[in-house]
Amino acid sequence: MAAGPPEPRGLLVRVLDPEVEPPDDAVSTRILDGALDVSAASGMRHLTIDGVARRAGVGRMTVYRRFGDRSGLVEALVIRECRRCLAALDGAIGPGAPIAEQITEGFVTSLRLAREHPLLNRLARLEPETMVGGLTHGGGAVFAAARAFVADRLRASQRTGVVGELDVEAAAELLVRLAFSFVLIQESALALEDETAIRATARGLIAPALARAGQRPQGAAGATWGK
Numbered sequence: 001m002a003a004g005p006p007e008p009r010g011l012l013v014r015v016l017d018p019e020v021e022p023p024d025d026a027v028s029t030r031i032l033d034g035a036l037d038v039s040a041a042s043g044m045r046h047l048t049i050d051g052v053a054r055r056a057g058v059g060r061m062t063v064y065r066r067f068g069d070r071s072g073l074v075e076a077l078v079i080r081e082c083r084r085c086l087a088a089l090d091g092a093i094g095p096g097a098p099i100a101e102q103i104t105e106g107f108v109t110s111l112r113l114a115r116e117h118p119l120l121n122r123l124a125r126l127e128p129e130t131m132v133g134g135l136t137h138g139g140g141a142v143f144a145a146a147r148a149f150v151a152d153r154l155r156a157s158q159r160t161g162v163v164g165e166l167d168v169e170a171a172a173e174l175l176v177r178l179a180f181s182f183v184l185i186q187e188s189a190l191a192l193e194d195e196t197a198i199r200a201t202a203r204g205l206i207a208p209a210l211a212r213a214g215q216r217p218q219g220a221a222g223a224t225w226g227k
Helices: 008-016 026-042 049-056 060-067 070-090 099-116 118-126 128-160 168-184 195-213
Strands: none
Touching: 026 049, 026 060, 026 070, 026 118, 049 060, 049 070, 060 070, 070 099, 070 128, 099 118, 099 128, 099 168, 099 195, 118 128, 118 168, 128 168
16 A cells, blocks of 8 residues: 655654755656656656656666655655745745835745646646645644744844834734635636736735734734834
């Protein structure tokens, strides 16, 4: 019987642990690229060691030697792709930029990843139940990790002085819920046909709404995103 998928909570710990490094030699990279191609074409549930080996042009024992078993291969693939996505989001814009621009570029990058990443695109279009299950499994560990990532970025912006008094956890949750909704439900009446339109939508509608919603009430003056 094939090994089941790694538990989300433990896997997320490893995704965020800089000491956990999947093999990155040329052959291992080719194997992980093959695993990404296979899972994007037919779904993660249909990923097999034999199929990945054929795709990568290596023997099945080579895959076993580097990743142990199917579960180890899936874990290495998820860690690599999660880190690639987080790096893209983290590099979209610096924490010293105006908060409206941070929200805008984060939104643009999230939609770009959802559309261009081969596995994310497949899951969103053809297996949304798998993505929703991943978000809710293990007490919502994936969602919590995404919220923590965004909250850390908001705190970094507070340290630079770009963001003032703010309910960081509430604002992070709103941003993450909004991003996941656009990833899972790609049909929209909003102008999202290209990145110029996405930026205009984010600047005009999303950033102002989240700025107001994320404020922490504190008397008449209230809290603000910026100083």
